Amino acid sequence: MQELFNKHISKNFSFVKQAKILIATSGGIDSVVLTHLCKNAGLTIALAHCNFKLRGNESDADEAFVKTLATDLNIPVYTTYFNTLKYKDEHKVSVQMAARELRYNWFASLIDEYNFDCVFTAHHADDNLETFLINLSRGTGIEGLMGIPSLYKNTVRPLLPFTREEIENFAVQHGIIWREDSSNEESKYLRNKLRLEVIPELKSVNTSFMDNFNKTIRFIQGTSQIVRNHLEELKQKLFVFEEDRIIINAERLKELSPRKDYLFGLFNEYGFREWNDVESLLFSSSGKQVFSETHRMLKNREEIIITPIKPIEIEDYYSLEKDAGLDVSSLRLVVYDVGLTGPFKNNLAYIDKDLLKYPLIVRKWKKGDYFYPLGMQNKKLLSKFFKDEKFSILDKENAWILCSGNEIVWVIDHRIDDRYKVTSKTKNILKIEHLK
Known part of the structure; x- marks a missing residue:
């Protein structure tokens, strides 16, 4: 198995030979064997162990075992503990999901603090089969049948080609000691039930079951890639971004x-x-x-x-003092005093400054708002203006208006009010620009 592991690393994960690797280590047979394989392969490794405080003294004994393993192999070790049940209750998740979130968040912090390049986890072929069956039982698309990815972001799973039986044989042959997790024998969890009752029956039906399963996973992954390529081409044709x-x-x-x-x-x-x-x-x-x-x-x-879906804005209106602009997350306006008007653009407004009453107000429109669109002598409801201009619901929701007192000066990016336009009598011109 060591030779096959070394070849697998060289062929599929050659980058880890120069990497600084953090191995997620529970003390169970899978992660302990992975640690020995990596050590024998000459990889630069450290161990990370989470004590979830779920099994009392047994959890503490696991932690002590991992520390001893690190000492025996002369490699660094990092340990931590969590109040998993408290996290579960606070975040309204299952115990398994709580442990997963706590574990991977901690791994991320270790990577940042100690400059690790990646995390190794000890998922193997039988874990892959369990995940496949769980997803199948719950109903899934092709993505759910692809199994556990061997590489996802900075998480590497180098044992996926190997079965639980191969891992156990390697451990026995090399006199490797590991810890048994008593909770793995409890069939109340779906994954354990599949591991203890269903999968042994499948293997007994066909001695080549695991080999055939691994081939099937590779076929599904290849088919999935073809589908993704096709959908990406279709998006380029259909989607306007x-x-x-x-x-x-x-x-x-x-x-x-x-x-x-x-x-x-x-x-x-x-x-x-x-x-x-x-x-x-x-x-x-x-x-x-x-x-x-x-x-x-x-x-x-x-x-x-x-x-x-955007976060709800805390403010739905803003004040503009004289000669001051506006710079908030949703809107940025700049103002200038100018001598002449320039070319017309939707994001520009030229206003007779002397007609304005400060502070100006920038706000979202509301039902009943009206203004006098540039070039018109009669007022028009904003709702009617939006309809005539063929605004979508999104356009209406995103519309901002600039007001002087109770009067609309500018429907920003669309039309100024005729009452505030620049005329031959205008002495001071204010240019307002919406920067996008």
């Missing part, structure tokens, strides 16, 4: 077949999960919306518009 939104022609989405599968592939990364609702949106009237935790999908006439 603008600064704060993605625009797609709804009619072209309707033509896709099988439609729901394509919708999943195209929009899954934006957090959408209710595919019946997403499909129905294509055929709905303008203004209908579907939300994920991170994004909004809006039907606007014949378009689908996707935007990230």
